[in-house]
Amino acid sequence: xxxxxxxxxxxxxxxxxxxxxxxxxxxxxxxxxxxxxxxxxxxxxxxxxxxxxxxxxxxxxxxxxxxxxxxxxxxxxxxxxxxxxxxxxxxxxxxxxxxxxxxxxxxxxxxxxxxxxxxxxxxxxxxxxxxxxxxxxxxxxxxxxxxxxxxxxxxxxxxxxxxxxxxxxxxxxxxxxxxxxxxxxxxxxxxxxxxxxxxxxxxxxxxxxxxxxxxxxxxxxxxxxxxxxxxxxxxxxxxxxxxxxxxxxxxxxxxxxxxxxxxxxxxxxxxxxxxxxxxxxxxxxxxxxxxxx
Numbered sequence: 575x576x577x578x579x580x581x582x583x584x585x586x587x588x589x590x591x592x593x594x595x596x597x598x599x600x601x602x603x604x605x606x607x608x609x610x611x612x613x614x615x616x617x618x619x620x621x622x623x624x625x626x627x628x629x630x631x632x633x634x635x636x637x638x639x640x641x642x643x644x645x646x647x648x649x650x651x652x653x654x655x656x657x658x659x660x661x662x663x664x665x666x667x668x669x670x671x672x673x674x675x676x677x678x679x680x681x682x683x684x685x686x687x688x689x690x691x692x693x694x695x696x697x698x699x700x701x702x703x704x705x706x707x708x709x710x711x712x713x714x715x716x717x718x719x720x721x722x723x724x725x726x727x728x729x730x731x732x733x734x735x736x737x738x739x740x741x742x743x744x745x746x747x748x749x750x751x752x753x754x755x756x757x758x759x760x761x762x763x764x765x766x767x768x769x770x771x772x773x774x775x776x777x778x779x780x781x782x783x784x785x786x787x788x789x790x791x792x793x794x795x796x797x798x799x800x801x802x803x804x805x806x807x808x809x810x811x812x813x814x815x816x817x818x819x820x821x822x823x824x825x826x827x828x829x830x831x832x833x834x835x836x837x838x839x840x841x842x843x844x845x846x847x848x849x850x851x852x853x854x855x856x857x858x859x860x861x862x863x864x865x866x867x
Contacts, residue, residue: 580621584672584862586612587632587639594643601687605647606678611635611657612862614705616667628667635661650675650700651711651764658704670704672862695719698768699754703859710859713768714754714867719815720776721748724831726784746817746834747784749844751775754867755798755808756856762804771805774798787814787844795848806853809860809867814842 588610596603613635619625638660647653654673661668679694696718703710726747731739755771778794791810798808817834845866849855 580618583617583621584612584614585617585629585632586610586671587636588612590636590639592640592643594647596646604680604690605643606680607643607647607650607653608676608678609639609653609657610674611639611661611671612673613661613665613668613671615665615669615671628665630661630665630668649764649768650677650698651702651713651760651762654700654702654711655709655760658702658709662704669706672701672703674701675699696751696772700764701754701859701863703862705858709760710856711757711760711762712754712859712863713757713764713771714752714809715772716750716752718751718772719748720751720779721746721815722780722784725782728786744831747787747790748815748817749787749812750815751779752811752865752867753808754863755805756859757804758806758853759804767802767804771798771802774801787812787842788846791844791846792848795846799848799850805850807847807849807856809845809847811843811845811866814844816841 590607590609590611592605592607592609594605594607596605613630615628617628619627620629639657642653642656642660654675657673658671661671677698677700678692679696679698680690681693683689683691696715699712699714699716701712703712723746724744726745727741727743728739728745729741729743731741753775774797775794778797779790782793784790791812795808795810799805816837818837819831820829820833820835822829822833
């Protein structure tokens with residue numbers, strides 16, 4: 575047989591749906607998580623010899639996640655750090671891994687003590703990559719849909735025989751923001767920084783004139799890094815959710831920027847990485863992130 579060698583590998587239990595209800599008082603809280611645990615380390619014998627003596631069962635990983643949720647989830651990031659500490663501390667041959675969580679937000683119905691609806695406009699994310707003594711924490715969110723109904727245009731682009739798009743200085747700009755940022759430490763108030771980053775992004779998107787979605791991504795990223803010394807890098811993946819002016823002349827109506835057709839596809843897809851100047855890179859930590867971010 576052709577000689578082969580085992581290189582990168584990891585394994586674990588994916589997408590454990592954990593709902594933790596905090597019911598210490600009559601006014602309950604809900605923490606709704608989707609957690610993945612994947613271990614890295616000395617697993618060569620399992621692959622090459624079928625020797626499972628180092629294989630921590632994926633079912634064990636699942637059970638650990640649910641058991642740890644009983645002690646509370648102060649933030650997705652802190653929950654992942656606790657899982658990493660456990661698996662690398664409990665099993666000598668586990669030298670690292672990848673742990674990820676999505677957090678789904680719930681909102682009280684009429685300020686009710688124990689009735690909720692899925693009310694968060696975005697899904698919060700966290701990914702922890704541990705390689706020996708090095709931890710890299712990536713936090714972010716996706717599915718945050720935003721729109722500006724004016725103060726956006728698109729002009730000055732190159733044109734050839736295939737170009738039909740007309741220049742405009744007044745258009746709707748809309749996108750679904752997906753973003754992840756990389757911390758330079760794990761000694762962070764993760765909840766506080768998350769709220770601040772989200773607000774910074776929303777504020778930067780809403781102010782000023784937009785010449786292109788690329789400019790908005792750069793300005794949002796620069797503002798995040800400038801205001802948060804704990805963050806060295808941020809990535810954005812944002813579709814341009816096109817809104818085309820509907821031609822109502824067929825029925826004798828003017829349409830001065832009031833009625834639009836919202837096209838779901840095809841769409842422009844704008845992606846960018848912005849990093850603090852002089853900061854160390856962490857390319858290996860991004861390898862396990864699906865898509866751009």
